[in-house]
Amino acid sequence: MSALLRLLLVPACLLLLGTAPAQAPTGVDAMLAELNAARTDPQAYAARVRAFRGLFTGDRFQRPGEIAVVTQEGVAAVDEAIRFLATQPALPALGRSTPLDRAAVEHAAEQGRTGRVGHDGADGSSPHDRMRRHGRWRATAEAIAYGPTPEQAVMQLIVDDGVPDRGHRTILFSPTYRLVGAACGPHPVWRTVCVLNFATPAAVSPAGT
Numbered sequence: 001m002s003a004l005l006r007l008l009l010v011p012a013c014l015l016l017l018g019t020a021p022a023q024a025p026t027g028v029d030a031m032l033a034e035l036n037a038a039r040t041d042p043q044a045y046a047a048r049v050r051a052f053r054g055l056f057t058g059d060r061f062q063r064p065g066e067i068a069v070v071t072q073e074g075v076a077a078v079d080e081a082i083r084f085l086a087t088q089p090a091l092p093a094l095g096r097s098t099p100l101d102r103a104a105v106e107h108a109a110e111q112g113r114t115g116r117v118g119h120d121g122a123d124g125s126s127p128h129d130r131m132r133r134h135g136r137w138r139a140t141a142e143a144i145a146y147g148p149t150p151e152q153a154v155m156q157l158i159v160d161d162g163v164p165d166r167g168h169r170t171i172l173f174s175p176t177y178r179l180v181g182a183a184c185g186p187h188p189v190w191r192t193v194c195v196l197n198f199a200t201p202a203a204v205s206p207a208g209t
Contacts, residue, residue, distance in 0.1 A: 028182050031150035031194060035172060035180065036093040038085075038154060042173075045158075046085035052155060053078045069147075072162035081159045084169070091175055097199065099134035100181025104195040106130055107142075108183040115188040117146060127197065136202040139176050143168045143198070146190035153184070153194040176200060 038045040055061040059074035071077065107130060110122055119127050119142055127142035145153035145168075157168040171177075177198035184194040 027150050028184055028194075031153050031184065031196075032094075032096065032180060032182055034151060034154040035196070038158060039091040039173065040093050041090060042085040042088040046082050049078060049082050049085065049155065049158070052159075053082070077159050077161040080166075081169070084166075085158075088173060091173060092178075094180040094198070095178060097135070097179040097181045097197075100131060100179055100197040100199055101183060102134045102181070103127075103130040104181045104183035104197045106133075107144075108185045108193050108195045111193050112185045112187055117144075117190070117193075119144065131197055131199055135199070137199040138202045139200045141171045141174070141177065141198045143171050143196045145194045145196075146187060147192060148194070149192065150184045150194055153196075157196075171198060172196075174198070 052061070053075055055063060056075050056078070057068075059071050060068045061071065062068040107121065107127075111117065114122060116122065121130060128137075128140045131137055131140045143157050145156050148156050154172070157172055160166040160169045178200050179198070181197045182195060184192060187193040
């Protein structure tokens, strides 16, 4: 069973003086804010994971007002994620990239139409192929979450239940990547799909070289 398919088993994100306050981010903006919160202060983010642990009964967790979700590892994966976060060094926040957003939109929209899962496009394209359609990159990676809301996707990828090498978590906390783009949409089988594309721009050669 592939790492991706193992991940699929957890399908489960005042008016004052006439001026409205800034709204909390939602959707993809909230997902990327969550990602950068985890990268820049992993120890503080561990507190959110501890709160999530409290939703478990055996191998199931249930958020208020939602159906219970069966996991493969139960709290063992959550506890392992908490230990990881406790020792993970802080990393710089990732910058938002419009070209990477476009690559993510492309893949999420296709899977929303076809019901496909995985990183390969219907045309055989890889994540790197799709990202290269929109920019020049030295290093690329992709993580996909199926089932959760955008706000919940980052925690799902950090816990990485059922993925022995925690490959999605490794991508989220890699110091290699500097930029991120993302898209979420409906999925006919897993309810939602959230695609995160990570990259480091290719070095621009000096003129004349």
